Amino acid sequence: MDITVIGTGFVGVVSASVYASLGHSVYGLDVSEEKIKKLEQGKVPFFEPGLDALVQKMIAAKSLQFTTSYKHAIQHASVIVIAVGTPSAPDGQADLSYVMQSAESLAPFLKENAIVAVKSTVPPGTCQKVRQVIQQHCPHSQYFVVSLPEFLREGSAVEDTLHPDRVVIGATEDFAIDVLKKLHTPLSDTILVMTPESAQMAKYSANAYLATRITFINQIANLCEANGANILEVIQAIGQDRRIGTHYWYPGLGYGGSCFPKDVKELAAYARSVSMEDNLMVTISRLNEERIPKIVARLRKQLGGFEGKTIGILGLSFKPNTDDIREAPSTKIIPFFLHEGAKVLGHDPLAKEVARSYFRDTILVEDDKASVLANADCVCVLVEWDEYSTMNPQEIVKLMKKGAVLFDARDQWKKTDFTGLPIQYVGIGV
Numbered sequence: 001m002d003i004t005v006i007g008t009g010f011v012g013v014v015s016a017s018v019y020a021s022l023g024h025s026v027y028g029l030d031v032s033e034e035k036i037k038k039l040e041q042g043k044v045p046f047f048e049p050g051l052d053a054l055v056q057k058m059i060a061a062k063s064l065q066f067t068t069s070y071k072h073a074i075q076h077a078s079v080i081v082i083a084v085g086t087p088s089a090p091d092g093q094a095d096l097s098y099v100m101q102s103a104e105s106l107a108p109f110l111k112e113n114a115i116v117a118v119k120s121t122v123p124p125g126t127c128q129k130v131r132q133v134i135q136q137h138c139p140h141s142q143y144f145v146v147s148l149p150e151f152l153r154e155g156s157a158v159e160d161t162l163h164p165d166r167v168v169i170g171a172t173e174d175f176a177i178d179v180l181k182k183l184h185t186p187l188s189d190t191i192l193v194m195t196p197e198s199a200q201m202a203k204y205s206a207n208a209y210l211a212t213r214i215t216f217i218n219q220i221a222n223l224c225e226a227n228g229a230n231i232l233e234v235i236q237a238i239g240q241d242r243r244i245g246t247h248y249w250y251p252g253l254g255y256g257g258s259c260f261p262k263d264v265k266e267l268a269a270y271a272r273s274v275s276m277e278d279n280l281m282v283t284i285s286r287l288n289e290e291r292i293p294k295i296v297a298r299l300r301k302q303l304g305g306f307e308g309k310t311i312g313i314l315g316l317s318f319k320p321n322t323d324d325i326r327e328a329p330s331t332k333i334i335p336f337f338l339h340e341g342a343k344v345l346g347h348d349p350l351a352k353e354v355a356r357s358y359f360r361d362t363i364l365v366e367d368d369k370a371s372v373l374a375n376a377d378c379v380c381v382l383v384e385w386d387e388y389s390t391m392n393p394q395e396i397v398k399l400m401k402k403g404a405v406l407f408d409a410r411d412q413w414k415k416t417d418f419t420g421l422p423i424q425y426v427g428i429g430v
C-alpha cells in the first residue's frame with residue numbers, strides 16, 4: 001500500500017517507519033526542508049530508542065522516503081496520515097491551523113478513494129472541518145476523512161506503535177474501515193471501530209484520565225506530608241485492590257511532556273465551549289501548575305532561601321529515555337531558583353545539548369553528575385533515570401557536601417536509607 005504521513009515530529013516519523021516495516025511504501029512529508037534533508041540521510045532530529053536504526057533500515061530497503069513535495073507524496077497514496085502539531089491556542093483550545101493547512105495542500109493531488117486519517121490530537125468535529133477544506137480544493141469528492149488517534153509514549157514510541165494496546169479507527173464508511181483494519185491487523189488484535197467523535201474523545205479522555213490519576217496521587221502525597229504517612233506505603237496498600245492497581249501513579253512534580261499539559265487544557269477548553277464551564281479538567285490543570293511553586297516553597301524553607309546557594313538539578317528531560325524537555329519539571333523549577341539568586345548546575349544523561357540550547361548561559365549543564373552532586377547546597381533529582389536511581393545512598397552522600405539537601409522528586413530512595421547520614425533528605429509524600 002502507498003502511504004504518506006504528513007508531519008515528521010515524534011508521531012509522524014515513528015508511524016511512517018513502522019508502516020514501512022510492515023512492507024508498505026511510505027513517504028514522510030514535511031514543509032521543513034531542513035528536517036527532510038536530515039531524515040533523508042537517516043538522521044532523526046530527536047532521540048527515541050530504536051528509531052534511528054529503524055528509519056535507516058527502512059530507507060535502505062527503499063520502503064521509506066522523505067519529501068517536501070505534496071504532489072509527489074500524495075498523488076499515489078491510498079492512505080494519508082495527518083500527524084502535524086496541534087499546539088494550544090491562546091484560549092486553550094487546539095490550534096488546528098497546521099491540520100487545515102495540510103488538508104488544503106493535499107486536496108488537489110488526492111486520488112479517488114484515498115483515505116485521509118487524522119492522527120493529530122484534535123477535538124470532536126475536526127473531521128467535518130477537514131472534509132470541508134478538502135472539498136474546496138479537490139477536483140473530485142471520492143475520498144474519506146477518518147480519525148486515527150495515537151496513544152504512543154515518548155521513550156517507548158517504536159515499541160508502543162509496533163505493539164499497541166489497541167488501535168482505534170474513527171470511521172463510518174465500510175471501505176475506509178476495511179482498508180485501515182487491514183493496515184493495522186499485523187500490529188494488534190484489538191482494533192476498535194467507532195465514530196470519529198468517539199475516537200477523538202477516547203484520545204483526550206485517556207490522557208485526561210492518566211493526568212487525573214497522577215494529580216490525585218500528588219494530592220494524597222501532600223496529605224501524607226502533613227500527617228507523617230508514607231505515600232509509597234499508601235500506594236502499595238490501595239494498589240492491591242484490582243480495580244485500582246499499583247501502576248502509573250508515582251507522585252512527583254506533576255505531569256509534563258508535550259501531551260498531558262496540552263491535552264488536559266484542550267479538553268477543558270472544549271468542555272467550556274459546550275457550556276461545561278466548571279469541569280474537572282480545569283481543576284486538574286490548575287493543581288498541576290500549582291505543584292512546583294508549592295514544592296519550591298518547601299525547599300525555600302528547608303534551605304532558608306536560595307540567595308547565594310548552588311542548586312544542582314539531576315534530570316533535565318521531562319522523563320527518562322528521552323531528550324525532550326518540553327514542559328519538563330526542570331524548565332519550571334529552575335526559573336524560581338535563578339530568580340531568587342541561586343546558581344544552578346544541571347545534568348542529564350541524554351538531554352544535555354537540548355538543555356544547553358534551552359537554558360543558554362543561565363545554568364551550567366555539566367557533563368558529569370558527580371560535579372553537580374559535589375558542588376550543590378541542594379541536589380534536586382527530578383527524573384528517575386537509571387543512571388541516578390542505581391546510585392546507592394552511601395555513594396550519593398559521599399559525593400555531596402556535608403549538611404546539603406537531597407530533594408528526591410521521584411522517591412527513588414527511602415527516607416530511612418539516609419537516617420544518620422550527614423545530608424538532609426526531602427522526598428515527596430514521605
Ligand code: UDX
Nearest residue numbers: 150151152153154214248249250252255256257259319
Ligand atoms: C503520554 C501518554 O502516556 C501516551 O499514551 C500519549 O499518547 C501521549 O502522552 P508521554 O507524554 O510520552 O505519553 O509520557 P508518560 O510516560 O505518559 O508521562 C507523562 C508525564 O506524567 C511525565 O511528566 C511523567 O513524569 C508523569 N508521570 C507519569 C507521573 O508523574 N507519574 C506516573 O506514575 C506516570
